[in-house]
Amino acid sequence: MTHALTARLAPAEAVAAGRDAGSPSPTGTAETSNTNSKGRRIGEVILDVQNISLRFGGVKALTDISFNVREHEVRAIIGPNGAGKSSMLNCINGVYTPQEGQITFRGQTFKHMNSRQVAEMGVARTFQNLALFKGMSVVDNIMTGRNLKMKTNIFQQAIRWGAAEREEVAHREFVEHIIDFLEIQAHRKTPVGRLPYGLQKRVDLGRALAMEPQVLLLDEPMAGMNVEEKQDMCRFILDVNDEFGTTIVLIEHDMGVVMDISDRVVVLDYGKKIGDGAPDDVRANPDVISAYLGTSH
Numbered sequence: 001m002t003h004a005l006t007a008r009l010a011p012a013e014a015v016a017a018g019r020d021a022g023s024p025s026p027t028g029t030a031e032t033s034n035t036n037s038k039g040r041r042i043g044e045v046i047l048d049v050q051n052i053s054l055r056f057g058g059v060k061a062l063t064d065i066s067f068n069v070r071e072h073e074v075r076a077i078i079g080p081n082g083a084g085k086s087s088m089l090n091c092i093n094g095v096y097t098p099q100e101g102q103i104t105f106r107g108q109t110f111k112h113m114n115s116r117q118v119a120e121m122g123v124a125r126t127f128q129n130l131a132l133f134k135g136m137s138v139v140d141n142i143m144t145g146r147n148l149k150m151k152t153n154i155f156q157q158a159i160r161w162g163a164a165e166r167e168e169v170a171h172r173e174f175v176e177h178i179i180d181f182l183e184i185q186a187h188r189k190t191p192v193g194r195l196p197y198g199l200q201k202r203v204d205l206g207r208a209l210a211m212e213p214q215v216l217l218l219d220e221p222m223a224g225m226n227v228e229e230k231q232d233m234c235r236f237i238l239d240v241n242d243e244f245g246t247t248i249v250l251i252e253h254d255m256g257v258v259m260d261i262s263d264r265v266v267v268l269d270y271g272k273k274i275g276d277g278a279p280d281d282v283r284a285n286p287d288v289i290s291a292y293l294g295t296s297h
C-alpha cells in the first residue's frame with residue numbers, strides 16, 4: 001500500500017531520548033560542520049566509499065556510488081525496495097566484491113576484502129534476517145561475537161585450561177557488560193529462539209557489540225518491531241553511539257526514525273545515489289520525494 005509521502009517523510013516525534021528532533025541539523029552539509037545534536041564532535045572521515053559499482057549478471061545493483069562516513073556520526077542509507085542498500089552494506093563488509101570502485105577505511109584503501117578481514121579492522125554488522133543460533137542461549141550467542149578476540153587455540157579452549165580459562169572468564173565478563181547495557185539480564189540463559197522478535201534483534205546487536213567495533217553496520221535494526229520496541233532500539237543505538245563513540249551506518253525504512261537519529265542520510269534509488277546530506281535537506285530533495293512517491297512502501 002502506498003502511504004502519503006508526507007507521513008513517511010514528516011518529522012517524527014523524538015523517539016530518541018536526549019536528542020531534539022527539532023534542533024538544527026547536526027552536521028549541516030555533507031562536508032562542513034562537525035558537532036552532532038548532543039554537542040559531541042563529529043570526527044574525520046573514517047569510511048570513504050568511492051565510485052562503487054556492483055552488478056549481478058545484467059542487474060546493476062549499484063552504479064558509481066560515493067559517500068563518506070565521519071567518525072562518531074549516525075549515517076543512514078535509505079531508498080525504496082531494491083534500491084541497493086543491502087548490497088552497499090555487503091560491499092562495505094566484504095561479502096560482495098564490487099566490479100568497480102574502492103573503499104577506504106581509516107586511511108587504508110581496499111578493493112577486495114573478505115568479511116573476516118573487515119571484521120578484524122573494526123567493522124561489525126547486524127543482519128536484516130537475524131543471524132543468530134536460535135537454540136543457543138543469549139549469553140552464548142553474544143559470546144560468538146568474541147571469537148575474533150580469542151587468542152588461545154581451539155584445543156586449549158576445549159579443555160578450558162590455563163590461559164584459555166582466564167581468557168574465557170575475561171570474555172564472559174565483557175559479554176555480561178553488554179547484557180547489562182542492553183537490559184537483557186532476565187533472558188541471559190534463554191534460548192534465543194524463544195525470545196520475542198524485538199529482543200532477538202537486541203541480542204543480534206549485542207553479538208555485534210561484542211566485537212568492539214569502531215563502525216557498526218545495522219541492516220534494518222527496527223524491521224518488524226512494534227512502536228515500543230523501536231523506541232527501545234533507537235535508545236540503544238544512540239547510547240552505543242554516545243557511550244562507546246561507535247560510528248553507526250544504518251539502513252532503515254522507518255523515515256521517522258531515520259530523520260530523528262541520523263546526522264546525515266544518503267539516498268539510493270535503482271542503484272544510484274539521488275541524495276546525500278542532513279535529514280532536513282534530504283527530506284526537501286525533489287528527487288527523493290519523487291522516488292518515494294513512485295514506490296509502494
Ligand SMILES: Nc1ncnc2c1ncn2[C@@H]1O[C@H](COP(=O)(O)OP(=O)(O)OP(=O)(O)O)[C@@H](O)[C@H]1O
Nearest residue numbers: 056059060061079080081082083084085086087088
Ligand atoms: N545476490 C544477488 N544476486 C542477484 N541479484 C541481487 C543479489 N542481491 C541483490 N540483488 C539485486 O540487486 C538489487 C539491489 O538489491 P538490494 O537487496 O541491495 O536492495 P535493498 O535496497 O536492500 O532492498 P530492500 O529494501 O528490499 O532490502 C535488486 O535488484 C536485487 O534483486
